[in-house]
Structures are given as C-alpha cells and as structure tokens.
Amino acid sequence: MGRDWKHLADSVEAAREAKNLTQVALAEKAGVSESTIQNIESGKERTRVPASLHKVERALGWKPGSGERVLEGGAPEVEEATAPPPSGLPLRIVHELQDGPLLDATVLDLSPLGSDARMIVVVKGAPGASPEQIRADLLAWAKAQEHIQNLPNTDDQGKTPN
Template identity: 75%
Template sequence: MGRDWKHLADTVAAARKTKKLTQVALAEEADVSVATIQNLESGRTRDKVPTTMHKVEQALGWTRGSGARVLEGGEPEYQEPEQQVPDRREETAPPPSDLPLRIVHELQDGPLLDATVLDLGGAGSQARMIVVVKGAPDASPEQIRADLLAWAKTQKHLQNLPADEEPDEAGN
C-alpha cells in the first residue's frame, strides 16, 4: 500500500481540532511554521515526510513514528499523559495589569500571528514600540496568510519611516 497523504491530512486535522487548536496554535506548540501545518493538512502528495514531523507528533500527543503509521493507512499511537508536551498556552503569563483594558482584551482574543519590537530611539532615546499581530479566533489558513501578508507590508512601511523628523515642541 502506498502513502496516503489524505489520510495523514485528515488525521492531523482531526487531532488538532480534538485538542481545540488552530493551525497557528499547533504550529506554536510544535515549534514549526504555520506553513508546515497547512501543508500537512492539505493532503498534497509529496516525496518525503517533513523532517519536523516528530515535533508535530509530540505536540499532538502521538508517539514518534505515528505519522509514518498514519501514512501507511494506520492510526497514530498516543503517548502516556505524563509523556505529552504541556500546553504552553496555559503557562503564558497574563498581560500586565497596568495595560489598558482594551489592550488586555485584544491580547486574549485570537491566535498570535507575529510580534516585533521597533526601536523608536533618536539621539539618546531608548523608547520602543511593541507590535503584536493577532488573527481572528477561527481564521482560515487563507485568512491567516492574507493577514500575514498585510502585516509584512505594514511592517516594511513602519521600518522605513524617516527617523530624522523632529516633533514640534507641543509633541503634536
């Protein structure tokens, strides 16, 4: 029997949904790219198993080699609960209480797509701007891709803003 990439795709997606994870959250848990998860769940035939499959298996609570078993038409074997990777989302510290309520609410809603710190410093300044990019809670892979493309354009724009303009005395 040949490799059944559709069976692997369906099994990975079902396991992810059982764990109530988005593709982005599973990618974070497995420490792989979102594209890796999207490609696995696409069912597209490929020449070889991704080298990061063991990370996805671990994040799903599967034993090592379960992905290969599923490709051959079988089912994954699950790790004993004490062997499973803890859910890192539960270990995330709550946002600092001195943040505005609107920001705290936004940080809790939807998957984290990206974050960056931009140095605002001019002469002698150590000011920084922190940008957190969040997606819609139930965003499709296509929407996440579109959101990341929009962020990439915005990030380029932010990084290319001229730093030599001095604000007026009133700070306007």
C-alpha cells in the same frame, strides 16, 4: 501500498481539533511555521516525509513514528497523559519542557545589566540520548554558561561603561 497523504492530513486535523488547537496554536506548540501545518493538512502528495513531522507528532501527543504509521494507513499511537503543564508559559516552552531529560537549570540575575529581571535557563537533552551524548551536552552547556557569565556589562545604549 503507497503513502496516504490524505489520511495523514485528516488525522492531523482531527487530532488538532480534538485538542481545540488552531493551526497557528499547533504550529507554535510544535515549533514549526503555520504553513508547515497547512501543508501537512492539505493532503498534498510528497516524495519525502517532512522533517518537521516528528515535531507535529509530539505536539499532538502522538508517540514517535505515528506519522509514518498513519501514512501507511494505520492509526497514530497516543502518548499516555502527563501532568498538566505549568500555566502562563508559552506553548512552545511547555512543549520543550516535556521533551527529553532535564540536564541542568540555572537562574541568571540580570541586575548587573541594569534590570530587575531574571533569566531562567533550562537545559534539556535529546529524547533517548546516550550517556555519552548527555555528557557532551553538559560540557557544551558548561562552555555556554561560562560565556554567558563573562558577557560585558552594558548600559541602555549597548555601551560598556568606563
């Protein structure tokens, strides 16, 4: 049996509407473009499964592989309910915070750059990452953190003071 793109389109649209999300809101939550959601919901036949389908699955609360199951005529598997996301955060950030293991977090004081603001950096690993991959991710974060901390202090015009 071939892939049922119309079944996928109907399932994504129904799940989106059940969550009271617009196409724009789902796109933001999934970290994809609105046209990606429109294309999936169009039901148009394709030769390949879109690479972004797994992002849409997560944003809808489906278990990984549910999009493929729907394409084969089945139903999506829904993830168990989790704690409500922190309020006031953009949907894309909420989604990213729910995905993968927390590896590290830090708060960067921006006052040396002339601001009273703070930057909060959260480092998340890939879902199902191996211990070796987590170690590699932490080493990459350590290098990035060192680079961030060594950025030159600049004034409002982007010039380094004398």
